[in-house]
Amino acid sequence: MSPREIWIAYMTIVRKEVQRFLRIWPQTLLPAVITQSLYFVIFGHFIGSQLREIHGVSYMSFIVPGLVMMAVINSSFSNVVSSFYGAKFQHHIEELLVSPTPNWTILAGYTTGGVIRGLIVGTLVFGVSIFFVRPEIYSLPLIVFFIFMTAVVFSLGGFINAIFAEKFDDVSIFPTFVLTPLTYLGGVFYSVNMLPEFWQKISKLNPVLYMVNGFRYGFHGFSDVHVGISLLILCGFMFALIYTALVLLEKGTKLKS
Amino acid sequence: MYALRVKNLIKTYRNGVEALKGVDLDVHEGGFFGLIGSNGAGKTTMIGIITGLVNKTGGSIEVFGLDRERHLNRVKKHIGLVPQEFNFNMFEKVQDIIIAQAGYFGVPRSQAIRDSEFVLKRLGLWEKRDTVSRQLSGGMKRRLMIARALIHKPKLLFLDEPTAGVDVELRFSMWEYLKELNQSGMTIFLTTHYLEEAEQLCRNVAIIKNGKIIIHDHINNLLASLEEETYVIHVRDTSAVNLLENYHIRILDTSTFEVDLNKKGSLNDFIEQLSQKGIKLVDIRPKGNRLERLFLKLLKD
Ligand SMILES: Nc1ncnc2c1ncn2[C@@H]1O[C@H](COP(=O)(O)OP(=O)(O)O)[C@@H](O)[C@H]1O
Ligand SMILES: [Mg+2]
Numbered sequence: 281m282s283p284r285e286i287w288i289a290y291m292t293i294v295r296k297e298v299q300r301f302l303r304i305w306p307q308t309l310l311p312a313v314i315t316q317s318l319y320f321v322i323f324g325h326f327i328g329s330q331l332r333e334i335h336g337v338s339y340m341s342f343i344v345p346g347l348v349m350m351a352v353i354n355s356s357f358s359n360v361v362s363s364f365y366g367a368k369f370q371h372h373i374e375e376l377l378v379s380p381t382p383n384w385t386i387l388a389g390y391t392t393g394g395v396i397r398g399l400i401v402g403t404l405v406f407g408v409s410i411f412f413v414r415p416e417i418y419s420l421p422l423i424v425f426f427i428f429m430t431a432v433v434f435s436l437g438g439f440i441n442a443i444f445a446e447k448f449d450d451v452s453i454f455p456t457f458v459l460t461p462l463t464y465l466g467g468v469f470y471s472v473n474m475l476p477e478f479w480q481k482i483s484k485l486n487p488v489l490y491m492v493n494g495f496r497y498g499f500h501g502f503s504d505v506h507v508g509i510s511l512l513i514l515c516g517f518m519f520a521l522i523y524t525a526l527v528l529l530e531k532g533t534k535l536k537s
Numbered sequence: 538m539y540a541l542r543v544k545n546l547i548k549t550y551r552n553g554v555e556a557l558k559g560v561d562l563d564v565h566e567g568g569f570f571g572l573i574g575s576n577g578a579g580k581t582t583m584i585g586i587i588t589g590l591v592n593k594t595g596g597s598i599e600v601f602g603l604d605r606e607r608h609l610n611r612v613k614k615h616i617g618l619v620p621q622e623f624n625f626n627m628f629e630k631v632q633d634i635i636i637a638q639a640g641y642f643g644v645p646r647s648q649a650i651r652d653s654e655f656v657l658k659r660l661g662l663w664e665k666r667d668t669v670s671r672q673l674s675g676g677m678k679r680r681l682m683i684a685r686a687l688i689h690k691p692k693l694l695f696l697d698e699p700t701a702g703v704d705v706e707l708r709f710s711m712w713e714y715l716k717e718l719n720q721s722g723m724t725i726f727l728t729t730h731y732l733e734e735a736e737q738l739c740r741n742v743a744i745i746k747n748g749k750i751i752i753h754d755h756i757n758n759l760l761a762s763l764e765e766e767t768y769v770i771h772v773r774d775t776s777a778v779n780l781l782e783n784y785h786i787r788i789l790d791t792s793t794f795e796v797d798l799n800k801k802g803s804l805n806d807f808i809e810q811l812s813q814k815g816i817k818l819v820d821i822r823p824k825g826n827r828l829e830r831l832f833l834k835l836l837k838d
Contacts, residue, residue: 281610285643292640371624375634375685378588378618379641380610536592537550537585 281380289381290389297393301359308359309401312351316405319347320412323469334471335502341416344409345496346468349430351405353463353488356398356431357455360390360438365445373535383529387439387522394435395428402427416499422507423498429514430491434459436521443528443535462488472504487513538602540566540693540724541587546596548582548748556582558748559596564693564726564741566601569719571739571756572728573832579748580728581621584695588618600693614642617691619682621698621728627671631662631681634670635688642689649688656684659714676707683711687718694718696727700734712738732832736760744835751835765797768804771820772811780814795824 281289301308320340328339335342367373376386409415417423441454466488472480483489484505494510497503503510529535541564548557556579564570574580585591587598587605598605600612625634632653639649657663660680665673673681679699686694696715700708715738719725729735735742736756743753752759772778775788784807785797798804811818 281614281643288643288645289641292637292646296637367626370626371622372626372629374590374620374624375638376641377590378613378616379638380613380643381641382610532592536590 281382285380286382286385289379290385290392293376293381293386293389294392294396297359297363297390298396300363301393301397308355308397309404312355312401313404313408316347316351317408319343320409324412334474335500337416337500338413340413341500342471342496343469344406344413344415345499346466346492348402348405348409349427349492349495350463350468352398352402352427352431353434353459353491354455355401356394356434357438357441357459359397360394360435361442361445361451361455363393364390364439364442365448365451368442368445368535369448377535383526387436387525387529390439391432391435394438395431398431398435399427402431418501419498421498423495426491426495426498426510426514429518430495433491433514433517433521436518436525440521440525440528443525443533446534462486465489466492467504468492487517490514538566539599540564540568540601541570541726542599543583543587544597546583546586546598547594548579548586548591549594556748557586557594557596560745560748560750562743562750562753564724566724567719567722568724569715569738569740570724570726571735571742572726572745573730573732573735573742574728574745575730578745580745581697582748583745584618584620584697584726584728588616588695589613590620614689615692617686617689617694619679619686619694619696619699621701623678623682625670625678625681628669630667630669631673632657632666634681635685638685639688644689652688653684656687660684676703679703679707679711683714691723693724693726696725698728698730700729700731708734744832746835766800767795767797767824769793769795769822769824770818773817773819777814777816781810792819 320343324340324343328343331339333339364373367376406415437454441451445451465483466486467483472483472489475483490505490510490513493503493505494507494514497507497510541562543560543562546557546560546562547555549555560579560583562572562583572580572583582591586593587600589609600615603612605612629637632650635653635657636646636649639652640646644652653666654663657666660683662677662680662684665677670678670681683696683699686696699715700711703711712734715725715727725738727734727738739756741754742756742759743750745751769789771793773792775791775794778786778788778794786794787796788794796807798807808818808821
């Protein structure tokens with residue numbers, strides 16, 4: 281295919297993906313906003329007002345980046361996993377498989393769909409947070425970089441999950457048993473410096489911690505971990521996941537018998 | 538020039554089923570080819586490998602002289618597929634399905650919108666363009682699959698049992714349309730259960746059995762190889778028909794019966810016999826489905 285034709289195919293996938301989640305927005309956009317708002321009210325407002333400041337910012341302000349990040353992670357991941365698994369389940373993935381659209385374009389198209397939903401949800405949640413606390417911005421480029429890269433990484437993760445999934449249950453196993461614990465333990469609600477040393481060490485094996493802290497650094501200018509390492513981890517994950525997804529697509533794993 | 542050359546195609550599924558055991562097949566450019574075989578013979582597997590839905594185990598495929606593996610994307614552009622099972626997004630609208638498929642082939646959206654109008658009108662689906670595919674009738678879904686396969690103007694069209702479960706009226710109109718497409722230069726490859734369909738449409742056929750091609754020939758040669766022909770004969774009254782000896786006769790009702798006749802001039806003799814016995818002939822016609830018998834005979838061997 282010529283670059284122009286590839287662009288057309290890519291835009292076709294992106295358009296379909298965006299239309300899909302916009303069409304069912306009460307399922308795809310609203311829940312994250314409601315849940316995160318509850319966190320703002322309960323943890324930030326009710327409980328947070330009783331707590332000490334962390335690194336000189338209010339507890340409410342401290343948890344905003346983490347809650348935005350959490351919403352982005354869930355939305356990006358679940359967008360791609362449900363859409364791509366749905367395409368497999370209903371067999372309309374065959375429309376793509378018989379076409380000359382290259383595998384990397386298929387991957388890019390679905391990933392872009394997940395990223396767009398992640399960014400929309402992230403923006404909405406951040407918008408809600410403004411009602412509770414005045415936003416602080418330390419470095420806009422870092423904020424944009426971290427949110428974007430996180431959305432990319434988890435969209436790719438959702439894609440790979442969908443490739444392996446054989447039934448609807450498989451779509452929620454990874455989010456429930458891996459993603460959610462890692463996110464909750466990833467320093468969304470606390471600074472790992474508040475933990476005993478042993479748990480600090482364990483926590484630092486959690487990649488989500490680096491993403492949350494990198495993102496938070498963009499708002500507040502402090503982080504529990506080195507921001508350079510956060511950048512490297514995100515880039516490393518991205519390349520590893522792209523590579524894995526492309527190998528799986530090339531082999532046709534669970535897509536072609 | 539061949540539209541399709543398949544050499545020694547092998548497929549063993551992961552569960553050990555040998556669906557194709559070294560298949561060779563040629564389809565001429567502009568040809569109308571039929572692959573005939575019973576359930577599980579390997580037809581869908583073969584089409585799946587050529588179109589990109591199934592990984593092959595061995596063998597090679599050329600499409601319009603291009604090696605499928607080396608020129609995968611060019612080959613795919615030439616091919617359209619009407620699969621055996623419905624495979625739409627159930628929540629998508631008819632016209633959106635077609636436009637998206639065009640997009641995957643690199644057709645610009647504005648052109649896809651125009652072309653989809655043409656092809657949907659031709660297939661009688663234009664009124665349904667804003668209906669989600671789930672709400673279409675079976676026949677409409679079939680036609681939608683054909684429309685979708687044609688939107689990027691393929692040169693080689695695969696149809697996997699396109700008329701299975703389709704009512705007679707639609708079947709005939711589909712046949713007409715396929716003939717029309719073929720006359721406009723499109724090479725057509727269809728699989729079918731219905732031998733009548735192959736006889737009506739195809740110039741070349743192959744019969745596949747347990748993953749092996751057992752016959753690959755021009756349809757006229759196949760039919761010529763049948764030594765006997767069955768005729769359906771209408772008479773005033775069949776009660777005297779039993780008087781005819783040395784013939785294989787099956788009486789259907791009081792005015793019709795069937796007879797198997799050797800090809801070599803025996804029809805004349807038979808008609809003479811009828812008039813000698815005083816049986817009044819009303820109508821005589823060859824029974825169709827000759828392939829059917831050939832097929833059954835071959836499968837028994
Ligand atoms: N995905 C699959 N996994 C394992 N075996 C399969 C698969 N698809 C088809 N088969 C087997 O391969 C053989 C050929 O099937 P198929 O190509 O669908 O035949 P046909 O289309 O002629 O009915 C059958 O025995 C079928 O059970
Ligand atoms: Mg089949």
